[in-house]
Amino acid sequence: MSQKAKKEEVPSALEAKKEASKTQKVEKPKAEKKKREEKGVHALYKIESDKAMRLRPTCERCGPGYFMADHHDRYTCGHCGFTRYKRT
């Protein structure tokens, strides 16, 4: 005499559907976008009094206008690949 376990009472499918559509309408609050690091030419200049100071060295090969990337121990030119090591 085996008796199967009593079926668990589950909410009717219809009820579940209703509930789902109800919750679907609620929009999730959008996650705040992380502020991107400032990049671009405006990050390369610093306006001091009425002058624009260059915050990066320019490439010796490519000439002024080509900024070099600031690495912790060197500057590199993304245009020609020129690397200049910082003096310590």
Ligand SMILES: [Zn+2]
């Ligand atoms: Zn260069």
